[in-house]
Amino acid sequence: MTYTRVEYISVHISFLMLFFVTLSNFINLFYEIDRFDHFSKNSMTIASLCITGFTIIRCLQTRHLPLGNLYESLMFLSWGFSLLYSISNVGNKNGLSGAILAPSAMLTHAFATSSLPHKMQQSTLLVPASQSHWLMMHVSTTSISYATSLSGSLLAIVLLSLFYGEGDSYFVVNLEHNFKKSISRLNSRTNIKTDARNSLYLLLLNSRKCQLINYLDKWAYQTISLGFSLLTIGILSGAVWANEARGSYWSWDPKETWALVTRLIYATYLHTKINEKWMGEGPAAAASMGFFLVWIRFLGVNLLGVGLHSYGWLV
Numbered sequence: 001m002t003y004t005r006v007e008y009i010s011v012h013i014s015f016l017m018l019f020f021v022t023l024s025n026f027i028n029l030f031y032e033i034d035r036f037d038h039f040s041k042n043s044m045t046i047a048s049l050c051i052t053g054f055t056i057i058r059c060l061q062t063r064h065l066p067l068g069n070l071y072e073s074l075m076f077l078s079w080g081f082s083l084l085y086s087i088s089n090v091g092n093k094n095g096l097s098g099a100i101l102a103p104s105a106m107l108t109h110a111f112a113t114s115s116l117p118h119k120m121q122q123s124t125l126l127v128p129a130s131q132s133h134w135l136m137m138h139v140s141t142t143s144i145s146y147a148t149s150l151s152g153s154l155l156a157i158v159l160l161s162l163f164y165g166e167g168d169s170y171f172v173v174n175l176e177h178n179f180k181k182s183i184s185r186l187n188s189r190t191n192i193k194t195d196a197r198n199s200l201y202l203l204l205l206n207s208r209k210c211q212l213i214n215y216l217d218k219w220a221y222q223t224i225s226l227g228f229s230l231l232t233i234g235i236l237s238g239a240v241w242a243n244e245a246r247g248s249y250w251s252w253d254p255k256e257t258w259a260l261v262t263r264l265i266y267a268t269y270l271h272t273k274i275n276e277k278w279m280g281e282g283p284a285a286a287a288s289m290g291f292f293l294v295w296i297r298f299l300g301v302n303l304l305g306v307g308l309h310s311y312g313w314l315v
Contacts, residue, residue, distance in 0.1 A: 006053070006057060007054055007057045007058070010050040010051070010053045010054045013046070013050045014046075014109065015106070015109050015113060017046045017050070018043075018078075018082070018102065018105050020043045021040045021043045021044050021047065021085075021102045022102040022103045024036040024037075024039055024040045024043075025040055025102045025103075026099060040098065040102070041089060047082055047105070048079065048083065048086065051075060051079040052079065054075060055075070055079065058072060058123055061123045062123050062124075065135060065139065065140060067135070067139040068124055069120055070116060070120060071112050072123075073139075073143060074111060074112035074116075075109070076140075076143045077108050077143060078105045078108040078112065080143065080147030080148070081102075081104045081105035081108065084147060084151055085098055085102060085105065088101065088219070097155070097219055100155060100158065104151065104154065134237055134244070135241075138237040139234075141233045141234040141237065142230070145234055146298055147227075148223045148226045149223070149224060149227030149228070149231065149290055150291060150294055151227075152221075152222075152224035152287060153224070153289075153290045153291035154291060155220040155223065156220045156224075156284045156285075156288045156290075156291075157284075157291065159213060159216040159217060159220060159284045160285060160288055162213055163213075163281045163284065217284075220284070221273055228263070228267065231259070231262070231266070234259075235260070238256075238259075254301050255297060255301045258297035258301060262290060262294055262297055265289050266287070268286050269290070272286060
């Protein structure tokens with residue numbers, strides 16, 4: 001009873017903190033407020049600690065890594081997003097990654113706690129096939145690869161919006177808002193002719209847009225590279241585990257098949273980044289496709305209840 005109450009409190013506090021972090025990051029995209037930045041970091045730390053506490057409580061209850069059902073996997077995914085948020089803020093003054101990771105953590109958390117049936121949120125015993133030392137390596141590395149791959153794909157989607165978007169794009173409007181303030185301050189200090197001022201404004205805006213594109217491209221590549229490595233480890237460890245449990249390394253289970261497709265898409269993206277002939281929209285489009293493939297693999301197969309890896313409740 002005590003464990004259940006502490007778990008309940010931890011889950012709801014973490015969701016509240018994630019909501020505040022999402023809201024403050026959204027505001028900071030338009031108005032840079034130092035207090036909101038500090039508040040976001042502290043709130044995300046509290047949320048991460050609460051989700052960590054939830055994980056520890058489940059470990060004490062079930063005596064295994066709490067990744068035995070969809071609810072626990074989603075909570076672990078939310079924790080992964082919060083961890084990436086903290087990592088992205090180390091020495092980084094651009095709040096764009098936080099504006100992507102915080103909503104991802106909050107929405108994942110909200111889906112787990114609000115949409116899944118109450119029975120699925122209860123801790124359960126593992127089936128005999130899952131009672132293996134490979135559980136921790138396979139499931140944890142695969143789950144973290146979800147978080148990193150999804151984050152990289154979201155950054156690539158934003159990057160595509162900058163490539164194809166026009167001047168009224170959301171992020172370009174934010175850049176214009178910031179630079180209008182910079183130009184106004186410059187005008188108050190110096191006497192610059194209108195033509196020269198407009199040229200300076202366009203130069204600064206284009207420079208900042210290029211910096212933002214380079215920033216997004218860099219972070220997308222780094223996170224997807226990490227996710228690709230973790231996914232590879234997850235597939236290999238899963239194959240060894242499957243051989244021990246079922247006597248076959250690969251059975252073309254729906255989730256295994258989608259894992260292979262996802263890995264091939266991300267491998268294509270990484271190859272295009274190495275090949276300098278493919279630059280700009282091409283790699284970003286390949287990385288964006290990974291976002292939908294990961295969700296099909298992680299959520300779609302589970303909810304449809306097909307295959308050996310499903311926690312389905314729709315069928």
